[in-house]
Amino acid sequence: MTAAEREHQEPARHSGAARARLMIILALLVLAGAALLWSSALMWSVTTVEREQPLPPLAYAISGSTAVPMVTAAGFIMLAAVVAVLATKRLGRRIIAVVAAVIAVITAVLIVQWQTMPADEHEASMIADGVRHVIDQAPEESTLAIPVAFVGLACALIAAVLLLISRGMALMSSKYDRPSAAAGSRAKVVDDDPQARDRDLWKSLDRGEDPT
Numbered sequence: 415m416t417a418a419e420r421e422h423q424e425p426a427r428h429s430g431a432a433r434a435r436l437m438i439i440l441a442l443l444v445l446a447g448a449a450l451l452w453s454s455a456l457m458w459s460v461t462t463v464e465r466e467q468p469l470p471p472l473a474y475a476i477s478g479s480t481a482v483p484m485v486t487a488a489g490f491i492m493l494a495a496v497v498a499v500l501a502t503k504r505l506g507r508r509i510i511a512v513v514a515a516v517i518a519v520i521t522a523v524l525i526v527q528w529q530t531m532p533a534d535e536h537e538a539s540m541i542a543d544g545v546r547h548v549i550d551q552a553p554e555e556s557t558l559a560i561p562v563a564f565v566g567l568a569c570a571l572i573a574a575v576l577l578l579i580s581r582g583m584a585l586m587s588s589k590y591d592r593p594s595a596a597a598g599s600r601a602k603v604v605d606d607d608p609q610a611r612d613r614d615l616w617k618s619l620d621r622g623e624d625p626t
Contacts, residue, residue, distance in 0.1 A: 435580050436499075442573035443496045443514070449566030450489030450521075454478035456559035458528075460552055461540040473552030474544035478559055481543075482528050485563055488521045492570050499577070511577035518570040525563060 460475045479486045491514070498510050531539065547553070 432580075435576065439573045439576050439580070440496050440499065442569045442576070443492050443499070446518075446566045446570035446573065447489045447491075447493035447496075449562050449569065450485050450492065453559050453563035453566065454486040454489060456556040456562070457553050458556070458559045459536075459540065459544075460555040461537060461544070462549065462552075463537065463541060471549055473547045473549050474540040475547060475553050475555075476540055476544040478563065482521070482524045484517075484521045484524050488517050488570070489566070491517055492566070495573075507577050511574040514570050514577075515574035518567045518574070522564065522567050525560065529560065 454477065456478055457475050458478050458481045460473055462471050462473050464471045495510050495514055499507055502510065
């Protein structure tokens with residue numbers, strides 16, 4: 415392999431790695447949003463409350479969206495971050511990373527606070543905010559609800575860290591940016607060389623770009 419061929423392949427290799435990192439970050443944000451929204455829809459707790467005889471006991475069920483409303487908000491924010499990452503550049507992506515990390519940490523703290531609530535406060539919260547059911551018709555408590563929420567928060571934190579440390583990732587709007595001087599000189603060489611023009615045409619088609 416000649417030096418010229420190596421120089422030609424090196425930018426393509428870096429570009430491919432940058433796009434791969436971007437895809438991983440986007441996938442983590444989507445997974446985080448989906449996990450948080452799914453967790454918010456599950457039943458986090460079902461509590462039975464005894465009443466004076468002869469009244470039967472009642473069951474109070476509470477979902478994640480009611481127990482910790484921030485879980486639902488965080489899920490939508492992580493999905494919105496996917497679009498924001500694609501639409502922004504370096505500084506904007508760093509801001510998105512910081513916001514996502516802060517929201518993930520705050521949500522995790524709120525979940526832990528809800529889990530470690532004293533029993534009497536937990537029962538009072540269930541009676542005040544939960545949905546009342548007859549014992550026989552009470553929904554089942556989901557054992558996956560809170561772990562799924564923490565998985566989503568972990569994905570959000572990993573995505574935020576990758577956004578902060580990654581450089582040179584692909585930009586959605588890069589093909590609309592003003593071409594550099596080097597790109598202009600390359601375009602002139604391509605125009606002067608029919609074979610180079612044909613190669614450039616096929617490469618554009620392979621990338622899914624409109625060569626016209």
